[in-house]
Amino acid sequence: MPRYKSEIILNQxxxxxxxxxxxxxxLERNNGAETLAIVGxxxxxxxxxxxxxxxxxxxxxxxxxxxxxxxxxxxxxxxxKLDQPIIQRTEILFDIVDRNIILVDDVLFxxxxxxxxxxxxIDFGRPRSIQLAVLVDRGHRELPIRPDYVGKNIPTSxxxxxxxxxxxxxxxxxxxxxxxxxxxxxxxKHGRKKNKTGRGGAK
Amino acid sequence: xxxKSRHLLGLEGLAAEEITLILDTAESFREIIERxxxxxxxxxxxxxxxxxxxxxxxxxxxxxxxxKRLSADTISFSKSMSSVxxxxxxxxxxxxxxxxxxxxxxxxxxxxxxxxxxxRCTDSNIINAGDGRHEHPTQALLDLFTxxxxxxxxxxxxxxxxxxxxxxRVVRSNIWGLKAMGASVALCAxxxxxxxxVDKFGVDxxxxxxxxxxxxDVVNIMRIQLERQQxxxxxxxxxxxxxxxxxxxxLKLLNKxxxxxxxxxxxxxxxxxxxxxxxxxxxxLEQVTNGQAIRMAVLYLLSGKKEETE
Numbered sequence: 001m002p003r004y005k006s007e008i009i010l011n012q013x014x015x016x017x018x019x020x021x022x023x024x025x026x027l028e029r030n031n032g033a034e035t036l037a038i039v040g041x042x043x044x045x046x047x048x049x050x051x052x053x054x055x056x057x058x059x060x061x062x063x064x065x066x067x068x069x070x071x072x073x074x075x076x077x078x079x080x081k082l083d084q085p086i087i088q089r090t091e092i093l094f095d096i097v098d099r100n101i102i103l104v105d106d107v108l109f110x111x112x113x114x115x116x117x118x119x120x121x122i123d124f125g126r127p128r129s130i131q132l133a134v135l136v137d138r139g140h141r142e143l144p145i146r147p148d149y150v151g152k153n154i155p156t157s158x159x160x161x162x163x164x165x166x167x168x169x170x171x172x173x174x175x176x177x178x179x180x181x182x183x184x185x186x187x188x189k190h191g192r193k194k195n196k197t198g199r200g201g202a203k
Numbered sequence: 204x205x206x207k208s209r210h211l212l213g214l215e216g217l218a219a220e221e222i223t224l225i226l227d228t229a230e231s232f233r234e235i236i237e238r239x240x241x242x243x244x245x246x247x248x249x250x251x252x253x254x255x256x257x258x259x260x261x262x263x264x265x266x267x268x269x270x271k272r273l274s275a276d277t278i279s280f281s282k283s284m285s286s287v288x289x290x291x292x293x294x295x296x297x298x299x300x301x302x303x304x305x306x307x308x309x310x311x312x313x314x315x316x317x318x319x320x321x322x323r324c325t326d327s328n329i330i331n332a333g334d335g336r337h338e339h340p341t342q343a344l345l346d347l348f349t350x351x352x353x354x355x356x357x358x359x360x361x362x363x364x365x366x367x368x369x370x371x372r373v374v375r376s377n378i379w380g381l382k383a384m385g386a387s388v389a390l391c392a393x394x395x396x397x398x399x400x401v402d403k404f405g406v407d408x409x410x411x412x413x414x415x416x417x418x419x420d421v422v423n424i425m426r427i428q429l430e431r432q433q434x435x436x437x438x439x440x441x442x443x444x445x446x447x448x449x450x451x452x453x454l455k456l457l458n459k460x461x462x463x464x465x466x467x468x469x470x471x472x473x474x475x476x477x478x479x480x481x482x483x484x485x486x487x488l489e490q491v492t493n494g495q496a497i498r499m500a501v502l503y504l505l506s507g508k509k510e511e512t513e
Contacts, residue, residue, distance in 0.1 A: 084507035087231040
């Protein structure tokens with residue numbers, strides 16, 4: 001059994017507040033919703049994108065286009081895996097040219113997912129800007145990427161895990177932080193490096 | 204879910220979940236070929252050899268485009284332009300080309316089992332693009348995909364395969380695929396164009412086309428393979444057309460919302476009339492477009508399987 005301590009760092013209320021704040025920040029920075037479109041990265045980023053769009057609709061009364069992006073075809077580690085990740089259907093049914101795109105993901109970690117997402121998005125055209133919104137920023141970037149809107153910053157060490165669970169997928173709105181690398185065991189046993197690439201909710 | 208093998212030699216023995224995985228993945232790739240930029244960087248650095256020992260238009264172009272749209276590097280080989288003319292064997296040819304460091308091989312060959320032979324003498328992932336009378340798995344997968352896109356299911360549909368069953372690898376792959384997915388399958392051909400021991404397929408067999416297509420949802424029409432045929436399997440093309448050709452009149456026997464398919468190339472006026480081929484229930488061109496998505500899906504799914512032993 002891996003030895004870790006787990007802790008809830010964002011409950012449902014906290015998550016709702018964070019999303020409302022992000023929605024306001026997005027509107028403030030972009031002077032309203034006219035030029036906006038939201039693109040969520042599968043799986044949980046897509047759900048969060050829908051929620052942010054809903055909030056913006058409640059605040060401004062504008063329905064902004066929402067798209068979903070699967071970045072697996074743009075990964076930089078496709079060849080190092082034995083089995084290919086399952087591809088979900090990318091759905092961007094609006095023209096992204098000249099729009100301000102809000103890219104949404106659940107956890108920002110190494111930045112590699114976002115790098116893939118930028119490449120994928122730009123294959124659809126030339127947006128005016130791409131801004132990044134994440135629910136959790138846990139640090140440890142491996143690429144020069146930074147978020148524009150953050151729900152919560154969590155200081156972590158590389159071996160820790162951050163799990164975002166959303167009601168639509170996991171039946172519960174919660175962010176759980178699992179602290180690994182506690183002293184009693186030698187470090188090797190719980191070096192769960194797989195999570196670095198972070199598919200799904202655990203990053 | 205994942206594919207069990209690192210090669211795609213045929214649909215025989217493939218589980219329903221594996222076929223579903225390929226079809227679902229193809230659904231995602233189908234979206235990519237509608238984009239303005241129809242290319243993703245997934246197979247960068249992967250080199251694919253297209254080894255075509257038999258003529259082909261659709262399959263070959265479809266594979267080449269699928270490879271390019273996944274950003275793979277491709278080399279195409281055709282028998283007539285190579286040292287095969289000087290007598291080099293398949294095994295030697297492939298091992299020499301593989302020495303140039305390739306990762307995957309797409310092969311079409313007139314001998315059944317040629318793709319299997321390659322799995323024994325090379326390290327590449329092998330994809331069968333049609334071997335003799337054995338199988339043509341990507342064609343059957345695109346047929347299944349096309350049917351599933353229209354009816355949103357495969358289970359319970361009645362699919363009739365009409366035409367040259369004996370020489371057709373498309374029929375064999377379709378039988379395995381459709382059966383695995385729970386469709387009801389029937390074959391229809393003159394008895395001279397049915398293979399020996401046809402009953403072992405475990406599907407309904409007819410020699411009367413009206414009985415066969417009565418109440419069917421999908422009719423998949425196989426080409427009369429004039430080039431594969433020694434004279435004498437049926438008296439004349441006109442007689443074949445009269446007895447087995449799919450004509451507008453015969454369509455009345457089908458279920459409402461029926462579908463006409465043909466893997467191509469068509470002999471218009473022989474196994475299918477132009478009226479039927481170009482009618483609104485024909486999905487023949489849709490099949491070609493879908494073929495691309497299927498081939499991208501297969502290349503993608505297999506390319507991840509390298510070191511694994513079977």
